Amino acid sequence: MNLVLVGLNHKTASVDLREKLAGLLTDLDAAYQHLRKQPAMAELVLYATCNRVESLCATEEPDAAIAHFRAFFVGHKVPPGDLEASLYIHRDRDAVQHLFRVAASLDSLVVGEPQILGQIKEAYRQATRHQATGPILNRLLHKTFSVAKRVRRETGIGDHAVSISYAAVTLGRKIFGSLAGKTAVLVGAGEMAELALEHLKSDGVGRIIVANRTLERGLQLAQRFGGEAVSLEELADQLLPADIIISSTGSPQYLLTREQVKGAMRRRKHRPLFFIDIAVPRDLDPAINDLDNVYLYNIDDLKEVVETNWQRRQQEAVKAERLVAAETLKFQEWLATLQVFPTIIALKEKADRICEAELERTMKQLGPLTEEQRQALEVLTQSITQKLLHDPIIFLKGYHHPQRPTRELDTVRRLFNLDPDRDAELTEED
Amino acid sequence: MGNALIYLTLIAYFGATALWLAFFLAQRENLCRAGAWLLAIGLVFHTIALIARTWAAGYLPVATFGQSLLVSAWALVAAFLILYWLLPIKVLGALSAPLAALMVSGDLLLPQGHGVVSPLLQSLWLTVHIILALLGNAALTLACLGGIFYLIQERQLKAKRFGFFYRRLPSLEQLDALNYWCLTIGFPLLTAGIITGSLYAQHVMGRFWHWDPKEILTVLAWLIYAVLLHERLAVGWRGRRAAILAICGFLVLLVAFVGSNLWFTGYHSFASFLKKP
Numbered sequence: 001m002n003l004v005l006v007g008l009n010h011k012t013a014s015v016d017l018r019e020k021l022a023g024l025l026t027d028l029d030a031a032y033q034h035l036r037k038q039p040a041m042a043e044l045v046l047y048a049t050c051n052r053v054e055s056l057c058a059t060e061e062p063d064a065a066i067a068h069f070r071a072f073f074v075g076h077k078v079p080p081g082d083l084e085a086s087l088y089i090h091r092d093r094d095a096v097q098h099l100f101r102v103a104a105s106l107d108s109l110v111v112g113e114p115q116i117l118g119q120i121k122e123a124y125r126q127a128t129r130h131q132a133t134g135p136i137l138n139r140l141l142h143k144t145f146s147v148a149k150r151v152r153r154e155t156g157i158g159d160h161a162v163s164i165s166y167a168a169v170t171l172g173r174k175i176f177g178s179l180a181g182k183t184a185v186l187v188g189a190g191e192m193a194e195l196a197l198e199h200l201k202s203d204g205v206g207r208i209i210v211a212n213r214t215l216e217r218g219l220q221l222a223q224r225f226g227g228e229a230v231s232l233e234e235l236a237d238q239l240l241p242a243d244i245i246i247s248s249t250g251s252p253q254y255l256l257t258r259e260q261v262k263g264a265m266r267r268r269k270h271r272p273l274f275f276i277d278i279a280v281p282r283d284l285d286p287a288i289n290d291l292d293n294v295y296l297y298n299i300d301d302l303k304e305v306v307e308t309n310w311q312r313r314q315q316e317a318v319k320a321e322r323l324v325a326a327e328t329l330k331f332q333e334w335l336a337t338l339q340v341f342p343t344i345i346a347l348k349e350k351a352d353r354i355c356e357a358e359l360e361r362t363m364k365q366l367g368p369l370t371e372e373q374r375q376a377l378e379v380l381t382q383s384i385t386q387k388l389l390h391d392p393i394i395f396l397k398g399y400h401h402p403q404r405p406t407r408e409l410d411t412v413r414r415l416f417n418l419d420p421d422r423d424a425e426l427t428e429e430d
Numbered sequence: 431m432g433n434a435l436i437y438l439t440l441i442a443y444f445g446a447t448a449l450w451l452a453f454f455l456a457q458r459e460n461l462c463r464a465g466a467w468l469l470a471i472g473l474v475f476h477t478i479a480l481i482a483r484t485w486a487a488g489y490l491p492v493a494t495f496g497q498s499l500l501v502s503a504w505a506l507v508a509a510f511l512i513l514y515w516l517l518p519i520k521v522l523g524a525l526s527a528p529l530a531a532l533m534v535s536g537d538l539l540l541p542q543g544h545g546v547v548s549p550l551l552q553s554l555w556l557t558v559h560i561i562l563a564l565l566g567n568a569a570l571t572l573a574c575l576g577g578i579f580y581l582i583q584e585r586q587l588k589a590k591r592f593g594f595f596y597r598r599l600p601s602l603e604q605l606d607a608l609n610y611w612c613l614t615i616g617f618p619l620l621t622a623g624i625i626t627g628s629l630y631a632q633h634v635m636g637r638f639w640h641w642d643p644k645e646i647l648t649v650l651a652w653l654i655y656a657v658l659l660h661e662r663l664a665v666g667w668r669g670r671r672a673a674i675l676a677i678c679g680f681l682v683l684l685v686a687f688v689g690s691n692l693w694f695t696g697y698h699s700f701a702s703f704l705k706k707p
Contacts, residue, residue, distance in 0.1 A: 176601060272669065
């Protein structure tokens with residue numbers, strides 16, 4: 001049995017091409033039905049995320065399977081030239097390693113991002129729903145999940161925030177412990193600020209206040225985040241209920257000064273206050289950071305956090321790669337043990353055939369026998385062949401070399417002449 | 431018998447120290463859970479050892495510096511385990527466990543005094559005074575350790591340099607909550623310790639107050655904690671100031687505990703507890 005993985009990702013294909021192929025996987029029922037019809041596809045899993053479209057199959061005829069995948073992709077309005085340029089094909093060991101790397105988020109656009117594992121789990125659930133998987137892919141996928149979890153647990157690959165908005169959330173957690181029930185104030189608007197607010201909200205921030213120069217825009221944003229809107233003039237009053245303030249306006253002067261915040265701190269009984277200043281030029285007086293229990297981060301501070309975190313992630317990724325390589329080898333060994341089973345079965349079948357034929361001949365020569373005598377003869381032949389085959393089978397199961405599984409297998413097959421046609425071909429060539 | 435138990439306690443505390451330090455470095459949850467269990471097992475041995483000693487002597491053995499260290503370590507571990515159970519702050523064990531282990535070692539290493547024990551020590555009142563004071567000390571020790579962690583973590587967040595400690599230490603709010611809880615538990619205990627002590631002094635020696643160095647220093651520490659607690663509740667002081675005051679208060683208590691026994695003379699010093707026969 002061979003493994004084949006065919007796909008493309010953000011490194012090899014344009015977003016345009018990825019979209020087209022991902023679109024064809026949205027109708028999973030049709031895709032599975034179409035591909036399952038091919039006899040080459042013994043076991044099958046398809047998955048697509050915004051950064052990749054990949055299909056994995058266990059097959060006896062890898063070349064036929066690859067051809068089917070190509071035809072399937074081209075059949076959906078993808079120019080064959082574009083497809084050829086961006087498609088990668090991994091077989092066996094490489095396919096296993098690739099899948100492990102993808103699930104462990106080593107192949108992601110943002111290395112270490114946690115969503116990919118969930119997406120692969122969901123894809124596997126879909127595949128089992130279509131009864132497209134079998135013993136090999138079941139085992140491979142379960143192994144993949146445990147490898148990905150191990151990578152996450154044993155390396156720090158997911159520990160460090162690598163986006164500015166998420167860095168703000170992790171800083172908030174170090175200040176407040178939990179963000180549940182905290183109040184966030186968004187001053188101004190802007191993509192990064194809104195993203196940060198979204199992150200804060202999904203992390204449990206309870207109340208959201210939007211302060212904007214134009215009340216209409218403020219109301220719009222407030223509605224989107226389920227918060228309340230105030231005007232920019234009321235900002236100083238919002239220092240009292242606020243815990244986290246994200247500022248991102250185009251104002252040329254400081255919106256809040258050290259003195260304003262100092263006065264507010266006394267009134268808020270020194271509850272900690274976390275400022276995130278994304279604006280350039282800055283909205284908030286840098287001297288605010290000198291006050292006790294006040295923490296001010298501007299865009300450069302956050303960028304620096306992200307930069308160092310990137311470097312840490314890269315270091316952790318090296319550890320993760322080592323872990324993936326070791327696990328790939330282990331799975332390869334298991335796959336190799338699978339390869340000996342057809343040979344063992346062929347051996348036993350051959351022995352049974354010989355026994356039957358010889359018994360029949362002997363019976364004719366002996367003439368009429370009682371039932372007991374006949375049974376005794378059968379038991380005799382069976383136990384002789386069983387004992388003869390016992391050691392070759394043990395040898396096959398236990399002593400074959402995982403890196404070169406075919407060598408011993410080949411010897412045994414030739415020794416017992418299990419593939420008569422092949423040897424005929426060989427002699428013809430000579 | 432008594433010492434065998436103390437050796438077992440010591441082994442448990444040092445084992446817990448190793449586990450907690452490993453937890454601090456590797457950040458594996460099961461390491462700190464194992465560390466807490468080992469500390470709890472050590473505390474059981476410790477408790478039995480103290481009961482055995484008290485039973486044998488007929489009074490709580492605090493006549494030498496080493497002996498009082500043993501009782502202090504017991505209070506520290508007990509206070510730590512209660513806190514561990516109540517608050518989600520695990521890292522404190524990385525300081526508390528080694529401290530307890532060193533204090534118990536102190537009992538074994540420091541010279542055991544011989545002589546006639548002052549009758550002042552052989553009273554139930556005094557036992558109550560000592561236990562309250564030492565439990566208060568233990569809670570306030572933890573407040574100080576938490577304060578040290580707070581200052582480190584706050585420094586990193588303010589300076590925006592995220593080093594070795596940033597990831598390993600809990601959030602500022604949790605460390606500040608630790609300060610608050612230790613203070614609200616430790617301060618009343620310390621107060622009760624001072625009151626029972628002065629009542630006993632009045633009863634035995636006819637005066638509440640003796641201008642003894644330990645008395646003066648303890649009351650000074652008490653004043654620092656009183657100010658801190660008042661400002662916390664009334665004005666909302668918290669964070670860095672609260673951490674610094676908790677550390678200051680503890681340093682004064684430390685001088686009162688160690689210094690008054692080693693450097694100063696007074697009726698609280700150990701020299702006066704044992705009379706040469």
